[in-house]
Amino acid sequence: MRHRTTRGKAVYYAGQGEGARYAGCEWFSLTRMADGQQVLRAQCELLAGLIAPREVLREVTYVADAQFRPIECFNRVHVDGAFAGSGWMNFTADALTCESTSAAHGRISQTVVLTSPALSLCSHPLSTDAMALARYDHGDPAPIQHQAQYWMSSMEHDGGAAPMPGSLALDIEYCGRETVTVPAGTFETDHYRFLIGEASGSTNEPHPTEDLWCTPGDYIFVKATVGGHMNGSFELVEHSPWE
DSSP states (O other): OOEEEEEEEEEEEESSGGGOEEEEEEEEEEEEETTSOEEEEEEEEEOTTSSSSSOEEEEEEEEEOTTSOEEEEEEEEEETTEEEEEEEEEEOSSEEEEEEEETTTEEEEEEEEOSSOOOOEEOSOHHHHHHHGGGSOTTSOOSEEEEEEEEESOSSTTOOSOOOOEEEEEEEEEEEEEEEEETTEEEEEEEEEEEOOSOSSTTOOOOOOEEEEEOTTTOOEEEEEEOGGGOEEEEEEEEOOOO
16 A cells, blocks of 8 residues: 555643643544545543533544645544534645534634645644644744734634634744654654744633643644643554554
8 A cells, every 4th residue: 555654642631740630632644645635533531620611522633735725624523422513625726625513602614715825734633733833934944934824623622513614823833853752663754833922712811831842743743831821731542563
């Protein structure tokens, strides 16, 4: 078969250091096709209290091209055991379309005209957060780079809503190459920092700074921390090599 796949599992913790408590996990696989397309599949379980006072179970299938630019994404979300919504987003050079079903709002069809092709999509698994870092230009000497349109499948911090496209502006800072040891092993990583500093939805508090470590070039998630009111830590606990 002319494709390669890697798989992993990340654990979520509320808090950091010795006082951190288990708060969920994420299973993911990433398949790279012969034509360069990449298919990421993730199942995320968030316990109440990690980001919001509710449990979230999320299923995601996210397709990107060889440059990590979004092609399409399917999300299905349950909140506190009940169906919240599901939907499909599709990206072309000049448009973003979304077809979704929401427990709160019913059937919704949306089209957003794009003035330039979308460079990334946050569909809320940590594994796709890492892939979004491919938009950082290492040929640019500026350590902090502004991203005008960071597309989101949900504007809720925990992604606990039916897919509905939105965007926000943020900065990405590159903090350097670091060797990181997590339960899955020791990895050479690139350390980035999401500098958001603004609310990403009308019911959300401003999103605190998020540090994320991923493998160079492949952008496989290894570790993350976030401060402020979200105060959490996340690490890779299982990982299989490319096969």
